Amino acid sequence: MEAFLLRVFLQQIHGWVNCFGISGGRIPMKERTLAIIKPDGVGRKLVGEVVKRLETAGFDIVAMKKIRMTKGQAKGFYRVHKGKPFYESVTDFMSSGPCIVMILEGEDVIARYRKLMGATDFLKAEEGTIRRAFATDIEKNIVHGSDGAETAAFEIGYFFSELEAVG
Ligand code: ATP
Numbered sequence: 001m002e003a004f005l006l007r008v009f010l011q012q013i014h015g016w017v018n019c020f021g022i023s024g025g026r027i028p029m030k031e032r033t034l035a036i037i038k039p040d041g042v043g044r045k046l047v048g049e050v051v052k053r054l055e056t057a058g059f060d061i062v063a064m065k066k067i068r069m070t071k072g073q074a075k076g077f078y079r080v081h082k083g084k085p086f087y088e089s090v091t092d093f094m095s096s097g098p099c100i101v102m103i104l105e106g107e108d109v110i111a112r113y114r115k116l117m118g119a120t121d122f123l124k125a126e127e128g129t130i131r132r133a134f135a136t137d138i139e140k141n142i143v144h145g146s147d148g149a150e151t152a153a154f155e156i157g158y159f160f161s162e163l164e165a166v167g
């Protein structure tokens, strides 16, 4: 528990430092993020392709498992989107089959992994990104990544116990 709280605390400080422009956003610091290979990626047997890109990018896979969310669990996970037009559909999709959930670790991994995923809409994603390469739809976009330090702490805790997140 202490290790988890310390990590959340350090991620928060890192966020504040960046926020006040003290570091110009350039303090190299290891952080963690939650990555998911969504049901379309698992169903299309793209797990190996995605994992290869994560490892090539230099991220450490601290923990990894296959899960299948219920509709209720998917709604809890994407609760920030409650009320949006795509909320029902995306939570149906996320509970439609198994996912691979992972904790990634590395310097600036939250932003770097978001960049590697590419834009939500694969048609707007840059060349070389995972979504550009494999997504077929704005919803069925293969991968998920936390969008900030607080979100990462919540999302990691949603799927992994402290014992599983050993590194
Ligand atoms: P994620 O949170 O899955 O990493 P993201 O941060 O790029 O994706 P969000 O805005 O958080 O995008 O949306 C969460 C997910 O909801 C998207 O990845 C996609 O699967 C789905 N989604 C988002 N916008 C739309 C939309 N306009 N229509 C259909 N589905 C959408």
Ligand code: MG
Binding pocket: 145, 147
């Ligand atoms: Mg998001």
